[in-house]
Amino acid sequence: MKHIKTDLLVIGAGSGGLSVAAGAVQMGADVTLLEGHKMGGDCLNFGCVPSKALIASGKAAWGQAHASKYGVADVVPQVDYAAAKDHVADVIAEIEPNDSVERFESLGVRVIQEYGEFVSDREVKAGDTLIKARRVVISTGSSPFVPPIPGLDSVPYQTNETLFELREQPKHLLVIGGGPIGMEMAQAHRRLGSEVTVIEGMKALGKDDPELAAIVLENLREEGIQIEEGALVSEVRGKEGAIEVEVQDGRVFKGTHLLMAAGRKPNIDKLNLEAAGIETTRTGIKVDAGMRTTNRRVYAIGDVAGGLQFTHVAGYHAGLIIRSALFGLPAKERTDHIPWATYTEPEMAHVGMTEAQARDAHGDALEVARFHYTHNDRAIAERKTKGLIKVMVVKGRPIGASIAGYQAGELINLWALVIANKLKMSAVANMVAPYPTVGELNKRAAGAYFSPRLFENPKVKSVVRFVQRWLP
Numbered sequence: 001m002k003h004i005k006t007d008l009l010v011i012g013a014g015s016g017g018l019s020v021a022a023g024a025v026q027m028g029a030d031v032t033l034l035e036g037h038k039m040g041g042d043c044l045n046f047g048c049v050p051s052k053a054l055i056a057s058g059k060a061a062w063g064q065a066h067a068s069k070y071g072v073a074d075v076v077p078q079v080d081y082a083a084a085k086d087h088v089a090d091v092i093a094e095i096e097p098n099d100s101v102e103r104f105e106s107l108g109v110r111v112i113q114e115y116g117e118f119v120s121d122r123e124v125k126a127g128d129t130l131i132k133a134r135r136v137v138i139s140t141g142s143s144p145f146v147p148p149i150p151g152l153d154s155v156p157y158q159t160n161e162t163l164f165e166l167r168e169q170p171k172h173l174l175v176i177g178g179g180p181i182g183m184e185m186a187q188a189h190r191r192l193g194s195e196v197t198v199i200e201g202m203k204a205l206g207k208d209d210p211e212l213a214a215i216v217l218e219n220l221r222e223e224g225i226q227i228e229e230g231a232l233v234s235e236v237r238g239k240e241g242a243i244e245v246e247v248q249d250g251r252v253f254k255g256t257h258l259l260m261a262a263g264r265k266p267n268i269d270k271l272n273l274e275a276a277g278i279e280t281t282r283t284g285i286k287v288d289a290g291m292r293t294t295n296r297r298v299y300a301i302g303d304v305a306g307g308l309q310f311t312h313v314a315g316y317h318a319g320l321i322i323r324s325a326l327f328g329l330p331a332k333e334r335t336d337h338i339p340w341a342t343y344t345e346p347e348m349a350h351v352g353m354t355e356a357q358a359r360d361a362h363g364d365a366l367e368v369a370r371f372h373y374t375h376n377d378r379a380i381a382e383r384k385t386k387g388l389i390k391v392m393v394v395k396g397r398p399i400g401a402s403i404a405g406y407q408a409g410e411l412i413n414l415w416a417l418v419i420a421n422k423l424k425m426s427a428v429a430n431m432v433a434p435y436p437t438v439g440e441l442n443k444r445a446a447g448a449y450f451s452p453r454l455f456e457n458p459k460v461k462s463v464v465r466f467v468q469r470w471l472p
């Protein structure tokens with residue numbers, strides 16, 4: 001057995017672990033990084049990157065089929081599903097060097113390509129190496145949660161870990177789960193020419209504002225995706241090419257392929273957490289506000305910590321714990337300023353409190369500024385007018401923003417800045433936005449907040465009339 005001593009041991013080289021390792025080594029720490037599978041983790045290999053690349057293929061096909069509204073003839077797109085998967089692989093390959101062993105070794109990180117397993121409160125075994133670390137960061141991510149549905153063990157199915165390798169186009173894709181994974185992949189496949197049925201036990205896109213989710217769902221249905229809600233799956237049967245999904249009320253849905261997108265489970269199986277005194281909860285590793293586990297030398301970040309599961313959250317956690325692990329400074333996680341976006345078309349994005357949460361927390365003190373895409377000239381020119389922005393405001397300060405519509409994921413950046421820095425609505429109203437941009441929507445939402453104060457205010461009117469009488 002080889003023995004190593006290190007300042008910081010990072011277990012898992014995905015979005016969170018790579019950010020910690022890169023940051024800590026460049027600040028002078030001795031860093032050891034373990035990765036048992038693929039450098040880059042879920043986001044690069046099985047998540048954000050391949051899904052957004054496949055969505056781009058779908059968008060290209062859809063654009064060809066729906067060009068006549070711009071005066072360009074519609075054509076039936078000649079989709080080569082396997083070539084679309086080549087494009088996905090190519091996009092991964094282009095980003096891969098950033099996350100590679102070579103890059104991290106060149107930064108000075110000791111990379112060990114093995115799974116890690118605790119053997120004591122501060123020692124981890126990885127292959128034939130025993131590592132003793134001053135601090136340990138667990139950033140082992142999550143995996144697809146596959147519910148124990150009767151029949152599923154004898155029916156072939158895809159998850160996000162296999163879907164991007166599938167080369168034969170599903171004629172009819174059945175998707176169990178109407179969350180972001182299910183809906184993004186449903187639309188990409190529909191646009192590439194597959195029939196698609198989404199089977200959702202509760203409410204599709206149920207974690208988002210229902211008014212905005214309805215805008216997205218209406219569009220997905222118009223594109224031909226069958227979305228069945230309140231459809232908890234009770235049994236799956238059949239074989240490759242002929243699969244049946246039965247739900248609790250007896251409805252049966254038939255398709256050729258099955259995608260399981262029913263949520264995530266934390267990657268903790270291989271870690272032997274008991275040996276280090278690390279406790280877990282139902283959703284992941286138990287952490288305090290500073291991302292420390294029940295073993296004070298060990299942090300847990302990203303998906304495995306069981307909170308919001310996004311790449312940018314794992315990156316945010318990384319920044320927090322570098323502060324604490326390297327400088328001994330206090331660190332406290334905030335979640336009120338974390339945005340997220342779902343990359344369907346139209347997109348849906350959100351930061352801070354939803355309208356319902358804000359209403360619960362602030363009652364009548366809450367004002368909601370709303371603005372529709374139909375009034376945005378750029379959206380009209382692009383023929384992308386389905387959409388709405390809502391900004392939740394208390395005493396002049398935004399505490400949440402929700403957007404469904406064209407480029408919602410880009411538009412939310414501004415509100416993420418505003419809320420992170422506790423800026424006022426006036427900061428957005430004072431901004432001059434270039435015309436014609438979709439980004440003007442943000443300023444118009446601020447305008448919608450101030451308009452009644454300015455234009456429906458008798459005091460303002462009487463002051464103007466008074467001043468006008470005296471102005472030379």
Ligand SMILES: Cc1cc2nc3c(=O)[nH]c(=O)nc-3n(C[C@H](O)[C@H](O)[C@H](O)COP(=O)(O)OP(=O)(O)OC[C@H]3O[C@@H](n4cnc5c(N)ncnc54)[C@H](O)[C@@H]3O)c2cc1C
Nearest residue numbers: 012014015016036041042047115116141302303309310311
């Ligand atoms: C289909 C899909 C689409 C997504 N799209 C988006 C998106 O558009 N935007 C967004 O923000 N998020 C998206 N996500 C979520 C995002 O991928 C995750 O939130 C993010 O990858 C979490 O980062 P992480 O560092 O916690 O884990 P990961 O990136 O999963 O990295 C964990 C790593 O740890 C390794 N590992 C596990 N156990 C061990 C062990 N014992 N020893 C050593 N190594 C180990 C794993 O092999 C893996 O490489 C998507 C997810 C999926 C599945």
Ligand SMILES: NC(=O)c1ccc[n+]([C@@H]2O[C@H](COP(=O)([O-])OP(=O)(O)OC[C@H]3O[C@@H](n4cnc5c(N)ncnc54)[C@H](O)[C@@H]3O)[C@@H](O)[C@H]2O)c1
Nearest residue numbers: 177178179180181182200201232233261262263309341342
């Ligand atoms: N754009 C993005 O940022 C993006 C994209 C994809 C994934 N993600 C991340 O990955 C996470 C996981 O995504 P997800 O879509 O797998 O999970 P999810 O938990 O958001 O959605 C899963 C859905 O499956 C349904 N479901 C579960 N069991 C079922 C059953 N037996 N029958 C019918 N329906 C069932 C649930 O009701 C739920 O709506 C997201 O929460 C997000 O954090 C982010």
